[in-house]
Structure formats: C-alpha cells, structure tokens
Amino acid sequence: MSKQITMTIDGVAVSVPDDYTIMQAADSAGIHIPRLCYHSKLSQFGACRICVVDVEGMKNYAPACSTQVKDGMILQTHSAGIRKARKVLIELLLNNHPRDCQVCGKSGECTLQEMAESFGVKSDEFSFEGERKTFETDRSSVAVRRDSEKCILCGKCVRVCSEIQGANVLTFSHRGFRANVVPAYNLGLGESVCTNCGQCINVCPTGALLEHDNTEEVWHAIHDPNKVVMVQIAPAVRVAIGEGFGNEPGKDMTYETVTALRMLGFDIVFDTQFSADLTIIEEGHEFIRRLTQKGKLPMITSCSPGWIKFCETFHPEFLENISTCKSPQQMMGAVIKTYYADKSGIYPAKIYSVSIMPCTAKKFEAARPEMNSSGYQDVDAVLTTRELIKMIKEAGIDFNRLKKSEFDHPLGESSGAAPIFGATGGVMEAALRTVYEVVTGKELAQIDFTDVRGLEGIREAVIPVNEIEVRVAVTYGLANVHKLLTEIEQGKRQYHFIEIMTCPGGCIGGGGQPYPAGEAEALDTSVYEKRAQGLYGIDERKVIRKSHLNPDITKIYQEFLKEPLGKVSHKLLHTHYHARHPKGVPARIKDTVNLFKAK
Amino acid sequence: METSVVPDIANVVEKWKDKKGNLIMILHEIQNQYGYVPREISFQLSKLLDVPLARIYEVLTFYNYFKLKPPGKYTVSVCMGTACYLKGAPELLEELHHILGIKEGETTKDGMFQLEIVRCLGCCGLAPVVKIGNKIYGGLKRSDIVNLLSQYSKEGAPVAQPV
Numbered sequence: 001m002s003k004q005i006t007m008t009i010d011g012v013a014v015s016v017p018d019d020y021t022i023m024q025a026a027d028s029a030g031i032h033i034p035r036l037c038y039h040s041k042l043s044q045f046g047a048c049r050i051c052v053v054d055v056e057g058m059k060n061y062a063p064a065c066s067t068q069v070k071d072g073m074i075l076q077t078h079s080a081g082i083r084k085a086r087k088v089l090i091e092l093l094l095n096n097h098p099r100d101c102q103v104c105g106k107s108g109e110c111t112l113q114e115m116a117e118s119f120g121v122k123s124d125e126f127s128f129e130g131e132r133k134t135f136e137t138d139r140s141s142v143a144v145r146r147d148s149e150k151c152i153l154c155g156k157c158v159r160v161c162s163e164i165q166g167a168n169v170l171t172f173s174h175r176g177f178r179a180n181v182v183p184a185y186n187l188g189l190g191e192s193v194c195t196n197c198g199q200c201i202n203v204c205p206t207g208a209l210l211e212h213d214n215t216e217e218v219w220h221a222i223h224d225p226n227k228v229v230m231v232q233i234a235p236a237v238r239v240a241i242g243e244g245f246g247n248e249p250g251k252d253m254t255y256e257t258v259t260a261l262r263m264l265g266f267d268i269v270f271d272t273q274f275s276a277d278l279t280i281i282e283e284g285h286e287f288i289r290r291l292t293q294k295g296k297l298p299m300i301t302s303c304s305p306g307w308i309k310f311c312e313t314f315h316p317e318f319l320e321n322i323s324t325c326k327s328p329q330q331m332m333g334a335v336i337k338t339y340y341a342d343k344s345g346i347y348p349a350k351i352y353s354v355s356i357m358p359c360t361a362k363k364f365e366a367a368r369p370e371m372n373s374s375g376y377q378d379v380d381a382v383l384t385t386r387e388l389i390k391m392i393k394e395a396g397i398d399f400n401r402l403k404k405s406e407f408d409h410p411l412g413e414s415s416g417a418a419p420i421f422g423a424t425g426g427v428m429e430a431a432l433r434t435v436y437e438v439v440t441g442k443e444l445a446q447i448d449f450t451d452v453r454g455l456e457g458i459r460e461a462v463i464p465v466n467e468i469e470v471r472v473a474v475t476y477g478l479a480n481v482h483k484l485l486t487e488i489e490q491g492k493r494q495y496h497f498i499e500i501m502t503c504p505g506g507c508i509g510g511g512g513q514p515y516p517a518g519e520a521e522a523l524d525t526s527v528y529e530k531r532a533q534g535l536y537g538i539d540e541r542k543v544i545r546k547s548h549l550n551p552d553i554t555k556i557y558q559e560f561l562k563e564p565l566g567k568v569s570h571k572l573l574h575t576h577y578h579a580r581h582p583k584g585v586p587a588r589i590k591d592t593v594n595l596f597k598a599k
Numbered sequence: 600m601e602t603s604v605v606p607d608i609a610n611v612v613e614k615w616k617d618k619k620g621n622l623i624m625i626l627h628e629i630q631n632q633y634g635y636v637p638r639e640i641s642f643q644l645s646k647l648l649d650v651p652l653a654r655i656y657e658v659l660t661f662y663n664y665f666k667l668k669p670p671g672k673y674t675v676s677v678c679m680g681t682a683c684y685l686k687g688a689p690e691l692l693e694e695l696h697h698i699l700g701i702k703e704g705e706t707t708k709d710g711m712f713q714l715e716i717v718r719c720l721g722c723c724g725l726a727p728v729v730k731i732g733n734k735i736y737g738g739l740k741r742s743d744i745v746n747l748l749s750q751y752s753k754e755g756a757p758v759a760q761p762v
C-alpha cells in the first residue's frame with residue numbers, strides 16, 4: 001500500500017501517494033507540466049525531456065514523468081532555467097523539422113507548434129545549421145499517412161499500437177540521424193500488419209501521422225454536375241462533431257450536421273443508423289440460426305473493420321466465427337446503389353456515395369474488393385469526423401448557429417438501438433433487444449442491458465433466452481481482443497456471442513474523431529463517457545427503441561429484401577473474409593487493458 | 600525458402616529459448632550462418648519466439664553489426680589508414696561510390712560488390728590499397744578503379760563508365 005506524502009509544487013502544497021511521479025502529482029493538483037512523450041495511459045518512456053522541473057537539492061533538472069515524488073520535495077515547474085531549457089529543446093526539434101505549418105494537416109492542433117509558440121521560440125533567434133533528416137512520406141495506406149520528417153520520435157504511436165492495440169505495427173528503427181519510426185522492414189503501412197485503426201494518429205503530438213485525406217475528391221464530386229452526391233453519418237460522429245466547434249463532448253448535434261451537409265452541397269443525406277437497424281435484423285437472425293441449428297459459435301460481430309483485418313492477419317482460425325453481415329456503412333452503400341437507385345430512378349453510376357465516420361479503418365473497408373455488390377464500389381469515399389469539421393470550417397459555416405433539419409427518406413429513420421452502436425457494448429445490446437423478442441415472441445420487460453455497458457476492457461453477461469442461457473462478452477482494443485481469443489482457444493472462456501470493437505470505448509473513441517480540446521488528451525475516459533452518454537441519451541429519447549420495430553426497416557423487407565438472410569440479403573448485405581499472410585505475431589498481453597474506471 | 604529454413608532455426612531457437620536476451624543471441628547465430636539475417640527467417644522467428652516482427656526489426660537496425668541483406672560476392676575494402684589516406688584513398692573511395700552507386704556497408708543491386716572501409720590492411724608500403732575478395736591491390740590511382748572492377752564484373756566488361 002502506498003502512503004500519502006506532502007510536497008510543494010510552484011509554492012502550492014500537494015498531498016499525493018508516495019508511488020506517484022512528479023507528473024502525476026502535478027496533474028492531480030491541476031498544474032500542467034509540458035510533455036511530448038508522456039501519456040498517462042501508456043508506459044513510461046522519458047525521452048523528450050520537455051517535462052523537466054527544478055527540484056530543490058537536486059543537481060540536475062529532473063524529468064517529471066519519470067521521477068518519483070518524495071516527502072517534503074519542493075520544486076518549480078517554470079523557473080527561469082527550466083523555461084530556457086525547454087526553449088532549447090524545442091529549438092533543437094525545430095532545427096530538424098520541416099517549416100511547413102501553413103500547409104500541414106495538423107496546424108492548429110499540433111502540440112509542437114503550440115509549444116514553440118507558447119515558449120516564445122522565434123525563428124530569428126535560433127540559427128538553422130546543418131542537414132535536416134529527409135524521409136519519403138508513406139502514402140501506401142488508404143487510411144493512415146505517415147510523414148517521418150515531422151516525427152519527433154516521442155514513441156507514443158509505438159506504444160499505443162503495442163499496448164492498447166496489440167498490433168505492434170510500429171517500431172523505432174536505426175539510431176542517431178537515421179532514427180525513425182516505421183513498420184517492420186520499413187514496409188509501407190499499407191503493406192504492413194496495420195489494422196488502420198488510427199489510434200496512433202490520435203496520440204501523435206505532430207502532423208507525422210494523419211488520416212489519408214479524402215476531402216478534395218469529395219469536393220470534386222460535389223462540384224460535378226453529373227453526380228448525385230449522397231452521404232451517410234455514423235452514430236458516433238454526431239456526439240463528437242460539436243467538439244470541433246467548441247462544444248462539450250457528447251452534445252447531440254445530429255440535425256445541425258444534416259443541415260451543414262446540405263449546405264456543403266450533398267444532395268441526399270441518409271443515416272447510417274438506418275443500416276445499423278438493418279444490421280441488427282440480419283445479424284440477429286444469423287445468431288438465432290447459428291444458436292438453434294448448431295452453427296459455428298461463438299458468433300463475433302463484424303462491424304469494426306480494424307478488428308476484421310486483425311482477425312485475418314493474426315487469428316484466421318476465428319474467421320468462421322465472424323458474422324457474415326457487412327457493417328452498417330457497407331450495408332447502406334449497397335442499399336443506396338440498388339434499392340434507393342431503383343426507387344428514385346437515379347442511375348447508380350451517377351451516384352457518388354460518401355460516408356462520414358469516426359474511423360480511419362472505414363476508408364480501408366470501403367476500398368475492399370468485397371465491397372462492390374451493387375455492381376459499383378458501394379461506398380465511394382469515407383471522411384472522418386475531423387475531415388468533415390475541416391470542410392465545414394472551409395465553407396465558412398457557423399456550425400453552432402445552424403437550424404436543425406431532418407434526414408432524407410427512406411434511409412433516414414432509425415430506432416434507439418442504432419445510436420448505441422457507437423459505444424462499446426451497444427451492438428450487443430441492440431442485438432439482444434431484437435434476438436430476445438424474435439426468439440421468445442415476448443416483449444422485453446427491461447430493454448436496458450446495463451451489464452454490457454461501461455468502459456471495462458472485457459465485460460460478460462448471461463441472458464436467458466427461452467431455455468438457453470446465452471453467454472455474451474464485449475471487448476474493445478485489439479490487445480484485449482487478442483487476450484480474449486487466446487483464452488477462448490485455451491478453453492478458459494466460453495461464449496455464444498461476442499461484440500468486438502477495435503477502438504477504446506468503441507467508435508466514440510475512433511481514430512477519426514476530433515482531438516480532445518483543452519486539458520483532455522487522447523484515450524481520455526471522461527471524453528468517452530460523455531460521448532457515450534450522448535448516444536444513450538439519443539436512444540432514450542426515441543419512441544421506438546428496437547430495430548425490428550423501425551417502420552422503414554419493415555418496409556425495405558416488404559419492398560425489396562423480402563426476408564432476413566434471404567437471397568437478396570445474401571447478395572448485398574453479407575460477405576466473407578480471408579486469411580492474410582501473417583507477418584509476425586501480435587503483442588503478448590498478460591492483463592486485460594483497463595484504461596478506464598469501472599462503470 | 601520458408602520450409603527449408605525452419606529446421607535449422609528451430610534448433611537455434613531450441614538452444615536459446617529459455618535464456619535471457621535470447622533474441623540477440625539467436626540473431627547473432629543466424630547472421631553467422633547466413634552472413635546476414637534473411638527476412639523470411641525473421642518472420643519464422645517472430646512466431647517461434649512469440650516476439651512481434653517490429654521488435655525484431657528494431658533490434659536488427661539498432662546494432663550496426665546485423666545485416667539485412669546478403670553480403671556481396673566480393674567485398675571491396677578501401678583502406679583509410681593514415682598512409683593510404685594521405686596517398687589518395689578518399690579519391691579511390693569517391694570513385695567507387697560513383698561507379699558502384701553504393702555507400703559503405705551497402706551492396707550493389709546485382710549482389711556482386713559490397714563496399715567497406717577498413718583502418719589498416721598492414722601493407723602501408725603499397726599505399727593506397729584496396730582489397731577485393733582476398734586479393735590486395737596497391738599503388739592505385741583513381742583511373743585504375745574502373746579497370747580493376749571490370750575484371751570482376753560478370754561479363755568482364757566495365758561495370759559503368761566513370762563519371
């Protein structure tokens with residue numbers, strides 16, 4: 001057990017447990033020590049030295065992130081010497097950094113830029129000498145682009161990829177001037193075992209890692225008079241987009257977003273939540289079939305494309321367990337260019353279909369060869385929440401003052417089961433609401449499955465459905481996934497149904513979501529909790545809260561699909577995935593990654 | 600390739616498996632055996648040791664000692680000891696850079712030549728000296744290099760025109 005000690009930071013008395021670092025002590029007292037390589041949810045690295053503080057009685061400045069507190073410690077976080085030291089460190093980084101801010105995708109949200117500005121680094125005060133490192137920008141991935149020249153070697157991407165995502169794609173390579181962060185054998189991210197999750201982008205303090213930018217091609221389609229541009233928005237986008245305009249995380253801005261999309265020039269605005277309901281109908285029936293007809297169990301959800309690639313790469317033995325259902329994004333894509341094209345009389349080749357996603361891996365999913373069952377690429381372009389925010393800003397739209405407007409029909413209506421897809425546990429809960437009622441024929445007394453909600457790394461529940469005790473599990477973060485699957489193989493765990501989300505907290509913590517503002521950082525539980533509450537709030541405010549009761553879903557089955565798992569569904573809404581040549585193995589994980597407070 | 604390498608690395612892995620710092624020792628043995636660490640073997644090692652490939656690559660690039668590519672058929676060693684240096688070794692090196700298109704520690708695309716710098720070959724009387732394979736050539740001038748190399752190139756023709 002740790003005991004409390006008392007110390008003085010910048011003249012303020014602070015009482016903290018004795019196993020804290022100076023950084024943790026300062027954080028708990030609301031004193032922000034600058035940092036580049038430190039992240040509270042990742043292992044210690046101690047490389048950048050920006051966090052140095054002046055401790056009385058110590059000869060050298062101490063790095064706050066890797067120095068333990070002591071009783072009676074007295075320290076300054078911004079003495080004259082410290083300020084000078086930090087300035088020099090930033091100057092050294094800038095000496096080896098492209099002077100690119102005006103054309104850099106990270107400008108305005110870049111920690112390095114902010115520090116240079118706030119420490120008063122001026123270009124005429126430090127001289128630029130010698131060679132700068134040069135690397136080619138890696139554009140091999142449709143999801144993540146990596147510009148090593150902007151990398152300051154803080155190692156946060158390496159750690160998030162290994163410790164949270166277990167994928168271990170990135171590593172330091174070489175030393176000294178040639179030092180870099182790359183996938184093994186300097187492969188492009190697109191050729192590597194990268195899952196496209198984008199978590200490395202979320203933690204990167206500079207513009208070294210960013211999503212592959214698709215905004216130009218979307219503008220191009222909007223300006224093209226021969227295209228009818230349709231767009232869908234994922235659940236998690238609507239409770240995070242406001243953050244880009246100074247709002248609190250979790251604020252529901254669904255209908256302002258619809259207005260903004262129309263102002264940008266999108267012709268038809270649909271809701272991915274409609275196809276989330278559709279997914280539940282197909283996936284629910286698939287589960288019932290597997291359960292009652294001795295199909296392969298556990299069945300595992302298929303809507304998170306980072307997980308799909310992780311499975312193909314590292315756990316191909318579970319491919320048969322993955323639901324054959326496409327994700328809501330891809331179901332919507334397929335339905336737009338068939339059902340809706342027919343209904344509206346718009347020739348599918350004229351349709352340009354865009355989706356707005358909290359996720360970088362969705363870019364990869366849309367580009368997969370499996371995803372053209374309409375006879376065309378089902379979804380033409382995917383934008384992240386961040387990219388949409390940029391487009392709205394570019395167009396000079398005052399987002400916070402927008403009036404609300406409704407989605408277009410008939411692919412715009414959704415039940416309360418759909419928004420919660422965006423939070424970890426939500427797909428499971430949505431599926432259970434429908435599976436229970438379809439199997440038992442009875443109405444659920446309690447439709448909130450709170451056991452599967454929350455932010456714990458792996459959660460379990462047992463739900464009685466008629467005479468079967470259905471065992472379910474919910475997890476997120478691929479390190480947790482690797483642990484869960486390994487333990488299933490070892491016979492330590494047994495389930496009927498598993499929900500897997502790639503990103504921490506589910507899609508609300510996706511790799512394409514806004515960078516948290518102010519003191520909040522990436523992987524911040526309080527941000528995830530607020531976004532999740534936003535989604536559960538949308539669910540609660542809906543009159544219809546079960547997918548099978550969505551009237552537009554009933555209609556699409558009557559008019560087009562005929563029956564769940566039927567012939568048309570099979571062609572348009574289902575698919576199969578294949579093993580990839582696995583280069584290497586994922587990270588070894590002993591404990592469940594629980595970044596988060598228990599619910 | 601993959602099937603043929605498994606048995607011998609399996610032995611090496613078995614030998615070091617439970618020892619501390621085994622990754623480096625295993626890579627060391629593999630380099631001794633092959634003259635470099637073939638990529639396919641790294642793939643196999645990753646699985647056998649349950650160590651991510653990225654980690655193996657980190658180790659391989661951290662130490663200059665490890666080579667990722669097969670060594671060239673002929674090692675061209677330029678002596679940069681004091682005597683050779685003063686008698687024009689830097690010029691010979693520059694010429695080699697030009698003709699072979701590689702730097703120290705690298706191998707030509709066709710796998711023929713690998714360029715190295717050495718401190719002293721122990722024959723300062725012949726300075727400046729270049730060693731190709733195990734033959735030593737002394738008293739060289741910049742203009743000699745192209746002819747010298749052409750004796751080793753596959754068709755016996757000059758590898759490239761000096762620039």
Ligand code: SF4
Pocket residue numbers: 097098099100101102104105106107108110111112113150206207208
């Ligand atoms: S990474 Fe930051 S500092 Fe570097 S060019 Fe981009 S905005 Fe500027």
Ligand code: SF4
Pocket residue numbers: 144160161165167168169170193194195196197198199200201
């Ligand atoms: S996108 Fe995800 S899997 Fe790929 S390198 Fe980044 S963190 Fe790793």
Ligand code: SF4
Pocket residue numbers: 150151152153154155156157158181200203204205206208209
């Ligand atoms: S890419 Fe970004 S997160 Fe990764 S080491 Fe470089 S600066 Fe840090």
Ligand code: FES
Pocket residue numbers: 034035036037038045046047048049050051052063064065066
């Ligand atoms: S934040 Fe402490 S050394 Fe980087």
